Amino acid sequence: MPASPGSHSAGTPRNTNLDGAQGNSAEVRERILQTASALFYQRGVRAVGVDLVVDEAGVAKTSLYRHFRTKDDLIAAFLEREDQDFWNGWTRVTELHKTDPAAELEAHLDWIGERVGRPNYRGCPQLNVAAEFPDVDHPARRVASAHKQELRRRLKGIAERLRVKRPDELAGQLSLLINGAFVSSQMLSPGEAGPLLRATARALITAARKQ
């Protein structure tokens, strides 16, 4: 999405570059987004001010507001980036199991289970932001909703290939379960959520197959 710093000279004549002086415009934007993402995730979005972001990123506040119109836009960009990263990991697993949907699902659960068991894991960013911002029209909330719908959509695809009776129901069950693992990991003993997630999912898959 941040895209090529390449040229697209539009209305203005003869000016064929938007590269900026040192060509580090995209670099600055990236540094801001990375810094903000880490801070937002670790401390909570509302608890982190833009002053802190610019300090930690080592950029000027004007730079932040050139790349992101408002803080809300920055929050949305944070969730979009998390969304991308999540599906990148997902797709990597998918491509390892092109023919065996059961193995693919197991692998996804392994990967998610490992993720939620990490020491500094602080929950799913999409769900955390949803908890912080009640307004469903907030730009970041839209990203979060789309993310969760996409999760269910992909789970349904796998369930269909598993040839269970009601793939959409199994997808819904697994969605509940995965979201539950996301939020519960901080409340359980460390390292417990992952195995529990896998065991529960297995039970649900077995049940869905028999039915």
Add this chain to the structure above:
Amino acid sequence: MPASPGSHSAGTPRNTNLDGAQGNSAEVRERILQTASALFYQRGVRAVGVDLVVDEAGVAKTSLYRHFRTKDDLIAAFLEREDQDFWNGWTRVTELHKTDPAAELEAHLDWIGERVGRPNYRGCPQLNVAAEFPDVDHPARRVASAHKQELRRRLKGIAERLRVKRPDELAGQLSLLINGAFVSSQMLSPGEAGPLLRATARALITAARKQ
């Protein structure tokens, strides 16, 4: 979830005020807590300032700070009240099914499913606060953790009476699932979370029994 406006404490009707409080004091405290609870839950804790609370409650800010040392204490009191209300509802169900643990569990899931399907449902307050406050030593986080442990403890008690092989595992599975329903309800189609929760729980219980 909270916010029944006419509730009116019912403690200290007016007689024994030898502790210096004059009946009005408990009433003021109650009004503050009720108002804060509704606002915290509906808009998020960090988004609600004490000025708004005192305005809506129709009390003086000094009264708020007389009854609650800091805003953090007020937040913790909010979660404690939610915790009490939740277990009151739970216990009411429990007492209707003293002899049949399967029916009791079903009834709990019905009740929770109904709750998460309500129009203004905005997730579990304990989980929402946990998402807003990263610091696990925050007084409100302690309340939230205790609440979730208590949930698992009670589920384990039911699972034991169900005579499944591994009651603790079933309790963990149901905890994941219930927390998942809490957070997912806003992301699913309205009214979908409740039935999905029940169906999933049934599958897990059946699987646990066979094992």
Add this chain to the structure above:
DNA sequence: TGTACCATACAGACAGGTCTGTAGCGCCGT
């Protein structure tokens, strides 16, 4: 080669508002 131009970068002050928490004053009921 030189120079004007342009976009971006950084630095820092500022505006206007909100936040939590405290203090002084007068009112009222016991």
Add this chain to the structure above:
DNA sequence: ACGGCGCTACAGACCTGTCTGTATGGTACA
């Protein structure tokens, strides 16, 4: 008279977003 109440003002910090000013390095044209 005393203690809780409401009201108002305040302190000091923090918030988002804007503004001014300066430095830097590419591109275009002479």
